[in-house]
Amino acid sequence: MENIRETRIVYFLIIILTCNSCMDDADLTGFLYSADPVNERVEQSLKWNENHPAKDLIVNSTDYSLLIAGDSEIGSTANLDTLIARAKKPGVAGYVVVGDITSGDPKGYDILEHDLDEKNPDHAFYILGNHDLFFDGWEKYYNYFGSSTYAFTVKAGDTSDLYICLDSGNGTIGSRQLKWLSDLLAKERKNHRFCIIFNHVNFFREHHTFSANPLVDELHVLMDLFYKNSVDMVIMGHDHRRSEEYFANTHYITLDAFFDGYKEASYLRLEIKNGKLIFGFERP
């Protein structure tokens, strides 16, 4: 009996490893463990932040735009290149990619590296997705981008808006990041006009999907935190399918995927105009 059990375990591990070697994009060892769990990454990110202060983007007008895409999943970069070109136009303060920058294939980071200077200027913001962690991806992400937990502001005269980027690559933001987020909101929220949060893993299941979400008890804590701190908008990716929800005075937006060849690919144009937040979706 014991032999049969051991044999089954060995077969299971062989199947996992065989599947792993056959698939370029998915690192199936992640079903068993995560080599770089979120609390360790956050510690590294916060140390990185100590030596690299938050970016303040200065814009000429209190009316400006940000372009936000999710799941670029490089591979190829045609859609991302279009986004970058449009982000250079007047009135656009910058662009954000809310995780799954790469498909998970280790070559994705190499493709990104070839023109990283162009793709990672001062007005570009990338956050980490679960695919970016595959095949020891954290090491590469950290080398290219540094922190996966950080904030930046967009300032025009006396007006300032706060943007917060979170690491949810493990499907949870973890205790260390939650404390950082709570402290940041308590200290900084009152000093800014709007507060917008970027997170890779989407919170809600507007339709039935196998795509994962943070656990419900974590959602409870985050929804309450956002409600108490008047967070205006939470922008997420991961699900590849757009949804817009409004709850407790916060917009929760999940983006379409943005990778090349995706039929419904779109990005979000976030406009701050006449003191109001306006958003719409545009195709590459």
Next chain:
Amino acid sequence: MLCLAFILLNPALEAQISVGGNIDFGKTQVSEGFYSQFSNTGSFEDQKWGVKAGYQLGLVQPQDIIFNSCYGNIYRKFRIGNFPFDLGAEYLWTAISHDLRETNWIVFAGTTLNHWDLGLGTTARTYRLSHKAASQSYLADSENRITEKWNMMYHATYVLKPYENRWNLSGTFTNYDTFIIQQENNPMFNLRFDYKISAPISLYSELWYKPAGLMVIRVTYYGMFIRLGVLWKI
């Protein structure tokens, strides 16, 4: 009250009444240290149908809500061939915080076999403002809530000994507990030990493990808790 007295006192009904108490101690990525909750449950079961209800009190928790959850369910017992089945419906109410609420309407089916207890269900989950907070909001209630229409619920429990044994050990794979329903892609695991100290009274303890990130293929530790409970079959 008369109906309740009739149900409780009528020996012809051959009813089983049970009451239980639980206390949980645990820690998760979002609990800001240890948390503790206390709950009471009660059930009435006839040969053909049953009802259950319960409430939970938050003793130590970051949200600082004392009465934080309650539920009520009703189910019908029937057989398909030699297999016993329960089919029922439940309403679960949760206070996320002073101003935020979660409600669930649930339909479930389950069966108990010699060594297995299996269940399958679905829930429609709504996040909304409390009535007080909604009345102070300038938005219509329908514009200030999120409803998730279908979320599968499942549990599979393997029980080591026959149910009538004095002690027992069981292991469960599930996405729900009495007062919380995770999304179907966030499973939890628990090990349970039961011990009957007398015919009507049994004690039990459960060890729960919650991972995060299984379906993002980056599984990591999320939380654990211990439950100590007593069940009294009156």
